[in-house]
Amino acid sequence: MLVLNREQDLRIAGLGTASPGPQIDNATLGRAMGLGPMWEQWAEAFVGTKYRHLAVDLETGEPRFSLADLGETAGRRALAAAGLEPSDVDVVVMGTAMPDMLMPTTVNVVADRLGIDQVPTYQLQSGCSGAVQALSVAAGLLLSGSHGTALVLGGDVSAKLVDPDMDAAELPPAQLVNLMLFGDGAGALVLTAEPSPGPALRAVFTKLVGLGREPGQTLDWYGASRRFDGPPVSEDYKAIEAAVPEMAAESAEGLLYGLDWKPDELAYILPPQLSGRMTAKIRERMGAPEAREVSCVEETGNNGNALVFFQLARLLPKLAAGDRALGVAIESSKWIKSGFALEATA
Template structure:
């Protein structure tokens, strides 16, 4: 019997601290940086984002999202036999955030590791979990995107500090006799590393380089729109489908203009695009599973729907997954 994997539960969590554009503009003004709600909304579509408190780590957000996904799947933490966390903001240099999360969930012995593909991280992690389930290495996987990107922001750079937020999204992926994950398409090209990066590292107990996010917005926009269209078509072709078969597009929630441009190129109506960037900002690897959970819980996504997930991030990395929910 052919072995497949299906999403059986979703969950998400946002830190309580919510900053509207007005809140953030006031904070920037205190530092002599000019911005406005209108400027932010017109360029990004973002109205608000959530920031974690200083003592809250990615694993703290992940454990809440993970518990909700496990509960939604009708499982207990001890049923999970694989944990993959996609994050660019780990709790520590090592051990992995996945191992720290594993301990917080009271799970013992199963493989647990992190995936670092920045905003494409959840797509990469979901593909890896699907592969491990299909080969029989795992039966019930917890796949999470969790980020505290607020730690990486330069609040003197209004072009980047208004974009990002913190949060976590999770899914439980289980072995199944019926197809769930239909196809995936993954890519990376390191020659674009400089257009979106945090060029710092730890050496001898000190930070070398710059530990804050740097982005060439125009270069990222141009590259992102092109590769997202290509990877979407590639994943659909592998699944034997076309864009007309897609019930919902769940893109990485980076910027409303990128999302709209991608939908237009795929000839998908905007009514079929799940959008949470307006309330959550760009939560990097957490954005796709967070948007998925929101739309599952509000009833838009229903059993049997065909979903197209896609992401693009620093690296440069990009990819897409097609699945039956």
């Protein structure tokens, strides 16, 4: 765990998010997929997610937005919020599970569109912990003293996984649930070692804990050829439901211990965002009941590496001097714990 002391002052100077098009409710999604009238009731009862944004046209199956499109928008918004120009960025780090293509990497396409050049860029291939991994890498680079300001990006676009010819009504529940669970989006933040009124990053960590464990999620890369055996996305929901609340609680406890913070000193908690239903279970297990929950998955869907940024977009305007917040993200693909801590100062 990277714990920052008062002399290692890193600040979130600006933040931006981007969603592809309007919200799509369960009824609209069900009609587009040819599902019956019980779909909406089943979707909200089983998953608890009411809306999502999708980068694909539901009628034609054609992609409307790429991850680079959304990353560019989020990046511009983050830089504008920080009052910075692209030339002020010293390093760019991106986390994603679903890049637009293998090469060129999406982080470099986004950097090019933003006008960022002559700086190091990094793209991390990861699931829901990828945004925190990107934050961790950026923090380490800034603390090295070789860089002053980092643009941290995260997001996912699942358009390549949507088969417009599939018969959704014939899908088994394990595959059907993915239609309602996931959404698309991107986020960006400016992390800087320069003076800034934004909240201070106090700790960040990622830890692989999957030795000898079967993956809880798999995601196949198959590109335009669509050659694959089995579904492109699979979930072991029983394993996820059993493991994620416990891992989230352990992550929060580890952050508090490393910082020597007490649970009752927390103003906000940003729990892992798998679905609306799962978030309630996770939040209960994480403790610190006085801390206010910052969640968005019911409105955004599970948009993977964008979720942390959408949570932060809700958190930052609420922070008052002295407020402390913990964020946790758990990746079930090969079981990764991750988290971060923020503190608002005067």
